[in-house]
Amino acid sequence: MTNSEDRIRTVVMLTNPAAGHGNAPHAAERAAARFQQRGVDVVQIVGRDAAHAAALVQDALAREVKGRPVDALVVAGGDGVISLGWQAVAGTSIPLGIVPAGTGNDHAREFGLPTGDPEAAVDAVVDGVATTIDLGHxxxxxxxxxxxxxxxxxxxxxxxxxxxxxxxxxxxxxxxxxxxxxxxxxxxxxxxxxxxxxxxxxxxxxxxxxxxxxxxxxxxxxxxxxxxxxxxxxxxxxxxxxxxxxxxxxxxxxxxxxxxxxxxxxxxxxxxxxxxxxxxxxxxxxxxxxxxxxxxxxxxxxxxxxxxxxxxx
Structure with a gap:
């Protein structure tokens, strides 16, 4: 999103603490810090389990942050937490951003996302444009x-x-x-x-x-x-x-x-x-x-x- 009026200002970030053999929380911390450096407000979510996380995400996406609607859902982890993300945003206008921190990382491979570098992944979200894709159902x-x-x-x-x-x-x-x-x-x-x-x-x-x-x-x-x-x-x-x-x-x-x-x-x-x-x-x-x-x-x-x-x- 390169247009100043369309740029990312607020994201909800969901983390799976078990992804990547426990590396996801560290990647999420680095990602949150980078978002803040880039002037983006972050609402961080870690659920007790998948159902709890899904409920927290739906609630967060429905709220405004500092008077603004949420611009994107960002997930930090592997393909499993990305799955939770798709359940939340499929069929909506909210784009999904990914900070890869899993073991398989097949989404990251498919979409050319930076792996092993949370800061680069955040920059890709902040500087990127949202593209529409098919989903399986x-x-x-x-x-x-x-x-x-x-x-x-x-x-x-x-x-x-x-x-x-x-x-x-x-x-x-x-x-x-x-x-x-x-x-x-x-x-x-x-x-x-x-x-x-x-x-x-x-x-x-x-x-x-x-x-x-x-x-x-x-x-x-x-x-x-x-x-x-x-x-x-x-x-x-x-x-x-x-x-x-x-x-x-x-x-x-x-x-x-x-x-x-x-x-x-x-x-x-x-x-x-x-x-x-x-x-x-x-x-x-x-x-x-x-x-x-x-x-x-x-x-x-x-x-x-x-x-x-x-x-x-």
Whole structure:
């Protein structure tokens, strides 16, 4: 926002104290100090849990600060706290700013945001322009509704996330690694049905199915390498049921996006997809979205993001 009348003057900043192995509070302190140096008023929020944080954010966004409405919601942390941010601002005119302080940082990667440098991230917000983007949206048959910015995962990777959430030890990345090994040992075909909304139906035993608004998840895995957050479409990657040996060979190719060239990988594009698979939960932006079945869609122009190379004048 380079016009003096449109410049950022007031932000609400939400922090996840657990993000980045506890580094987020320090990053938030540095960010708050930088905002103040740039003449921006900051309302800082740290919730007891996700529900409490969401309530505090909604209340703060509805209030004026020094007689002015809030210009932006800024989140300090990883993709999980960004998910909370999207729930608050999706479908509104309030842009989301990001101070990356997580471990995966897939939003930061997608939008060219500075990582490891809270001051630079703040400058990107203050000096940037807000750009409109698509968001993903999931509506479960159980009534669940959630927005997401990156990729919705179902199948093997969501089973891993289920197991991680059940584990209390160890902490950090090792818990995730152990969950992968445990689910790898239980690898089985999963019966998916995808209604792509245009007369196409896919019924297939699969290892995983991913729905991408952007290209990466899991800290840089290019699961939907052709996804475009501005085309009004989801990119869908279906990995057919496969053996453990082939799956081991498959995963390294996720980081280059070359997995889509394999015979047992199919890709589709659709505005909306009804997805069914018994016993499977959906995850997106590092968070539990809800159980299948449900409908996942790309909603054009539902989000606004400020800062980074994708949102610069």
């Amino acid at each position: 999931f509506r479960g048959d159980d009534g669940t509704e959630r927005w997401f910015g990156t990729v919705m995962a179902t199948g093997f990777d969501s089973l891993v996330s289920d197991r991680v959430n059940r584990m209390r030890w160890p902490h950090g990345r090792m818990r995730y690694n152990l969950a992968i090994l445990a689910e790898f040992g239980r690898l089985r075909p999963l019966a998916f049905t995808l209604d792509l909304g245009d007369g196409r139906t896919v019924e297939q035993d699969a290892t995983l199915v991913a729905f991408g608004n952007t290209r990466t998840y899991g800290g840089g895995m290019r699961i939907t390498p052709g996804a475009d957050r501005g085309d009004g479409l989801l990119d869908v990657t279906v990995v057919a049921a496969t053996s453990r040996t082939r799956l081991v060979r498959f995963f390294p190719r996720l980081f280059t996006g070359t997995h889509i060239d394999l015979d047992d990988v199919a890709t589709y594009r659709a505005r909306s997809v009804r997805v069914e698979c018994a016993g499977i939960n959906a995850y997106a932006d590092g968070e539990l979205i809800g159980p299948l079945p449900g409908v996942v869609s790309a909603i054009p122009g539902a989000g606004r993001i400020i800062g980074g190379s994708a949102a610069r004048a």
